[in-house]
Amino acid sequence: MILNQYLAKAQGVGVNVELLSLSDLNLRLAALVGELQAKSVALPLVGWPEPLLRTVKTEVEKCGAAIVSPMRRMDGGYEWNRSVLGSANLGITFCGAFVAETGSLAFPAGPGLGTLASLLPETHLALSYAKDCRPDLGGYLAEFGADIPSRLTFVTGPSRTGDIEASMTTCVHGPGRVLHWIISEGWRWVINNPLTSVFTLC
């Protein structure tokens, strides 16, 4: 099963993957924002499935954290407030495609999608639906055909370097911590699998 392959790969590169049901999301979000003592959260508001965005936004606001998003301009385009974005210590993005072969999260650019939220804060949380797992990179790229976005970014684990004595250290320029919460209401088919049930339980 490709979700298993994704879990093994992503955990292998240091992504903290969890399988959740939508009803658990509120509690887990509150715990995370509390743990990080996040004062401001970078949260692009475009590209989300509506119920998921509503849950995330409400919960972050309930925790008292400010939300930083690309703002709508008069001409219909979007704009980041960069100085505010720089101070966010948690970035939350929706990830509409993740790749089992490499353990990567895919982020196409587009108006309001705000991929910088996955780069500037020290912690990045990506939320996905289980059905959005893709088997391999080639297949995912082929989905775009000739219609490639201006920037297509793949994130595979935290920001890291081995440039000093080849000792692997995280959090160089991008996030030192990458969390990926995969949401599904129908977990039964996953729970039946011994490998994934471990992740489901914790």
Add this chain to the structure above:
Amino acid sequence: MNPIAPNFRKASRDAVRNSQVIAAVRKTANLLSEMMALAVANTPDFEALRDYGRARKLEISGDLEKYAQSFAANAQAAGAVVHRARDAAEAARLAIKIAADNGAKTAVKGKSMTAEEVELNEALEAAGITVTETDLGEFIIQLAKEKPSHIMAPAIHRSRAQVAELFTDKLGTPPDLGVEALVAAARKDLREKFLTADMGITGGNFAIADTGSIVLVSNEGNIRMTTTLPRIHLAVVGIDKIIPEMADMPKFLALLARSACGQTISSYMSIVTGPRRTGEEEGPEQLHIILLDNGRSRIAKGPYREILHCLHCGACLSHCPVYRTVGGHAYQATYPGPMGSVISPLISGLEIYADLPNACTLCGRCAEVCPVCVPLPDYLRELRSDVKKPPFMMKLAAFGANTPSLYRLGMIVMRRMLKKGGMGLMAPALKEWTVCREPPKPQEGESFRDWWRTRSHCK
């Protein structure tokens, strides 16, 4: 290019005496080799991938111009401005003009060996543009005013203690910091520069002809910042980096990531297709791509064509016994190690880098680990005879060795001579060879040929 003529013999003699550098190089090179071996072992179809890579690269190097034109047309269609540079000087001039036209005063830069090749930093600094290297390794050597000594791990020659000392000196950090604290100090120093720079400069790991995209990989995230935050993005890409289709990219990426440092994919991969589009809140307003030739079309038509297949993964460096003994700086070239010993003389001239083809034991490890099967040892051997036609004595020896009767006679004479006076008699002729080696002792007892004759199957 170099103010002083490169002298590998002298530089390598000095380098081996610097035990600190050699220890640092060995440590990292060992680790990189181990990580690659593990990743390759975990990829059952790696050999098939290598064959695919070589076959595809042969198609590309067979018609570089066709792919360059196709890439340029598609990148322009996506909104990029594509410039063609015949040589390093033209590339530098173009970069300065792009900066000047847009009033750019500061630039952040991702690691790029192509930019090193055209000495872009020096050119931009001379034109009054401040360039900050943002890859941690490059940042370290820029602070130390050094050149990279490995194409993938530029600061491989520096120990943690040396980096700590450098940071204390240049950034005012407390003395003797650990690796994590050093990384945090660099993050803090560079973040502000990312957010305020006018221009971002990168190379390109792949350029995709059918979509006009540039593909950039990094583990640190500095490339993402460099290609997203500044208002101008300049990518300097060698025409050898072009691959035909997007569908080729995952396969070349698989070869590159495994060979460079044992990964399936780097932490970050950015596929950049044109500048920011209408309504988007991120990305540069302008994307300029300089396609650099600098001898590549000429090399593609010559006998060393396959060196252009190189993915710049650095595996041949980390596995090379010479590189591991002398480090990268001894080569005094942009590209060191086995691939550098081939490409440097081809780009800059054999007369400048005449020593480099000899900086090789012909052990063959580089060809074994090369992800696209470049025949590096063959090329190095052939380059040696391009540098210097074999002397008359060597031709005579080759003739003797190829003629069994002459060879037999020669061996009898040699054995007599060795028994009488040892190697002393031969010393003047062999002094180049014996300067750092013990001459062999004459064989005791019967010769190999006598022994062979006693074997039954020869009778």
